[in-house]
Amino acid sequence: MKLFSAQIYSERRSQLKKAVGSGLILLLGNDEAPMNYTDNTFRYRQDSNFLYFFGLNQPGLNGILDADSGEEIIFGNELTIDDIIWAGPQPSLNELSRKVGIYRTESPASLPAKLKDFKGKVHFLPPYRFDNKIKLNEWLGIPVSKLGEEASVLLIKFVVDLRSIKSAEEIAEMEEAVNITGEMHKAAIVATAEGKMEYEVVSRIYEKLHFYGAELSYPVIFSANGQTLHNHYHGNKLAAGRIVINDSGAENAMGYAGDITRTIPVNKTFSQKQKEIYELVLNMETSSIALLKPGIQYRDVHLDANRILLKGFSELGLVKGDVEEMLQLGVGGLFMPHGLGHMIGLDVHDMEDLGENHVGYREGLERSKQLGLKSLRLARELEAGFVLTVEPGIYFIPELIEQWKAEQKFTEFINYEKLEAYKDFGGIRIEDNVLITPDSFKILGNPIPKTVEEVEALRA
Ligand SMILES: [Mn+2]
Structure with a gap:
């Protein structure tokens, strides 16, 4: 031990x-x-x-x-x-x-x-x-x-x-957990191929995990139906043209968790349509990380990621109107119905057993009721020594789109007609684990392929 x-x-x-x-x-x-x-x-x-x-x-x-x-x-x-x-x-x-x-x-x-x-x-x-x-x-x-x-x-x-507040010794453990996690993700990117069953690729994730003597920090999410946020079913055959979300992480020998997500094209390359959404999620992720430092409220970082989403969707013609107004009303919740991230440490959702609000909220900071923002586990101001996840995503959930459309929700902003073409798109999420340093941030672990070029290079 x-x-x-x-x-x-x-x-x-x-x-x-x-x-x-x-x-x-x-x-x-x-x-x-x-x-x-x-x-x-x-x-x-x-x-x-x-x-x-x-x-x-x-x-x-x-x-x-x-x-x-x-x-x-x-x-x-x-x-x-x-x-x-x-x-x-x-x-x-x-x-x-x-x-x-x-x-x-x-x-x-x-x-x-x-x-x-x-x-x-x-x-x-x-x-x-x-x-x-x-x-x-x-x-x-x-x-x-x-x-x-x-x-x-x-x-x-x-x-x-x-x-x-994570000590230097703890951060070294977390780096190890993320590095094992990175190996799992690289193996999954290499193993993904048209015609394979999802569980075949998942077996490569387990192989790396156990090779390094680690255990899972939470059940593997590996799915070509990534629009379902926590999809633990691994029985689909990987069909040409789909994209796969891999959200999986290692828990190292001392109990520290890694929690990483990458999105992989089943084809060797992303289609133009997939690339447009992928680049947008990547921009949300890297821009959010760039904002991180002590004193900033994570709720504001979540909102900024949503702002980027809404601006990008305006350019694609999927939404129209004033971005700040849409942000205020929570229009982006249709496409990212979860929070930007959470604390991580000995637990993948660190200290969630003690109560999410005790960990991620403070007196005077109320939890929103809006779709998306209501699931934000970490909203408070950040401090040096925090380790948190940054995990924006964009999802096209047919049932949710249908429901909002039937309710005529935000029809002045959302181009439901154009959304029809995205109903079989799936979902994209990109996630890293980040340490807050005294004056900025540090992404934990060795780099894991993340840009379109890096992911495609490893797929090839
Ligand atoms: Mn996470």
């Missing part, structure tokens, strides 16, 4: 205890999750908050931090001879805990009494796994349905503050 130095974890915990001030901070690890019976489990994934503060990547652990006394304890079972028979020799919990700066371990059986006897407030984060919900319910006597609202907002806010 790869770990940062004990000092890094100790400092994170000290900062958290100091910020919370008083009470007991309870951080639950994840257990194994059964697939079809208890001992046949899904791939194990530790909770990201537990990883961040305790580093230990194994099931059966919980941690407490006493903000008053300073005491830090990991609860978990010590190895038995049965564990060694079935899982082989391994370091003891006590030895492992010392590697992350924890000098006291106790049996899981002593945790409920400790929580019950504690006189002050017990701070916990919103649970998302059912077994952890049951544990909190039993230990704290809070109904399962109330656990979300009873979670400590104070703790959530300080965890978000700490995890939002």
Whole structure:
């Protein structure tokens, strides 16, 4: 198991205890999750908050931090001879805990009494796994349905503050995750060909992923029906003239995520019509990235990407009228019904378990109800040390176009007649992972083919 130095974890915990001030901070690890019976489990994934503060990547652990006394304890079972028979020799919990700066371990059986006897407030984060919900319910006597609202907002806010700023060690891990992801994407571009099944190309993505000892950071989206935003079906045959969206990413050994999207022509080259839309999405992506620096609101960057889309569509004759008015009304939502990006780190949507608004919004910054803008996960002002995705897209969703047309929505702006010719177009998305530096930005990882020329060169 790869770990940062004990000092890094100790400092994170000290900062958290100091910020919370008083009470007991309870951080639950994840257990194994059964697939079809208890001992046949899904791939194990530790909770990201537990990883961040305790580093230990194994099931059966919980941690407490006493903000008053300073005491830090990991609860978990010590190895038995049965564990060694079935899982082989391994370091003891006590030895492992010392590697992350924890000098006291106790049996899981002593945790409920400790929580019950504690006189002050017990701070916990919103649970998302059912077994952890049951544990909190039993230990704290809070109904399962109330656990979300009873979670400590104070703790959530300080965890978000700490995890939002990535250290140099974390950025090195993220570069590695993006570099493995880049290899997956290059393999997919090379493997894409007319007549192949989508899953054949997906198998090349998995091959690279596993070659580098990584796991997926989220289920692969690889589809010739890229107009469906999260399309996990891989059973289509790649037909001439289609374009394929590949949105896939690696999670490296320490749990850091990459999240990259490229769009690939099934033919060896993009058609003129595809190229026009592709260049527009590329312009949205590179222009958005060029704006990134501390202090800028990501909501404004999202809007600027939409402005570029609307200007481009005006030139293509797909929309007409005043661009600023269309931007205000949310006309672009028809073509990009999602947000420009999100924070990324130990989670692909970083800290989404703690609540999207705690991560991406701030007091006075309200979430819009408009299609597109309402799905913007990150809207707040950026700070140095943030890592986020920039992922504009343009999609022609026949059902959505039909619905807006039937409702006569924005008929003064949208040329529905001309849109007919795009209903079988599919979708295009381009995504990179970007670090906010003290005065600008840095795209993480080695470059991955992105321009029309680069993608076509690799397809050839
Ligand atoms: Mn993403």
